[in-house]
Amino acid sequence: xxxxxxxxxxxxxxxxxxxxxxxxxxxxxxxxxxxxxxxxxxxxxxxxxxxxxxxxxxxxxxxxxxxxxxxxxxxxxxxxxxxxxxxxxxxxxxxxxxxxxxxxxxxxxxxxxxxxxxxxxxxxxxxxxxxxxxxxxxxxxxxxxxxxxxxxxxxxxxxxxxxxxxxxxxxxxxxxxxxxxxxxxxxxxxxxxxxxxxxxxxxxxxxxxxxxxxxxxx
Numbered sequence: 001x002x003x004x005x006x007x008x009x010x011x012x013x014x015x016x017x018x019x020x021x022x023x024x025x026x027x028x029x030x031x032x033x034x035x036x037x038x039x040x041x042x043x044x045x046x047x048x049x050x051x052x053x054x055x056x057x058x059x060x061x062x063x064x065x066x067x068x069x070x071x072x073x074x075x076x077x078x079x080x081x082x083x084x085x086x087x088x089x090x091x092x093x094x095x096x097x098x099x100x101x102x103x104x105x106x107x108x109x110x111x112x113x114x115x116x117x118x119x120x121x122x123x124x125x126x127x128x129x130x131x132x133x134x135x136x137x138x139x140x141x142x143x144x145x146x147x148x149x150x151x152x153x154x155x156x157x158x159x160x161x162x163x164x165x166x167x168x169x170x171x172x173x174x175x176x177x178x179x180x181x182x183x184x185x186x187x188x189x190x191x192x193x194x195x196x197x198x199x200x201x202x203x204x205x206x207x208x209x210x211x212x213x214x215x216x217x218x
Contacts, residue, residue: 024141028118038214057217058107073143075104090123159210170196
């Protein structure tokens with residue numbers, strides 16, 4: 001293999017590697033916008049504290065009913081932080097968290113972990129070349145991505161304005177007995193009406209079970 005070919009391989013391989021530092025910052029911006037909205041707090045520390053009282057989605061997680069892929073990531077984070085707690089490099093005497101995710105069910109510790117990783121990165125306190133920190137950022141990205149994917153999916157499947165518009169559209173289909181059409185057209189109309197009623201029932205059930213768009217984690 002000549003040098004040109006090997007250089008090409010190395011360059012394309014390098015470009016294929018995820019930059020978890022940049023990815024995490026982007027992901028945290030979405031998370032930050034979400035948790036400020038749901039907690040109605042403009043201060044991050046106040047919002048994080050409030051977020052730790054929203055137990056609904058985490059009860060499901062502990063019961064293995066949600067975010068099943070998160071458990072192994074949390075367990076790894078717990079092992080690493082139990083060996084050496086994650087420092088707060090901008091505030092060494094942080095009273096809010098000791099830097100340890102206790103175990104795979106310590107979701108409150110995980111919320112603090114995400115925030116501390118963010119603070120250490122945003123304030124330029126860590127270099128991406130440091131192996132342990134790079135691994136922690138990768139784990140922070142992967143675990144937060146599991147959480148935000150669950151949140152986004154719940155938001156998308158919540159009752160929407162499009163659902164409401166569709167219900168109204170279906171309600172305009174009149175009952176076959178009120179229609180003046182006859183023969184095959186009447187049969188077709190009856191099938192259309194029955195289909196509309198089935199869809200309306202589904203949408204009604206969805207509406208009845210829907211939460212506020214910003215409360216899908218409760």
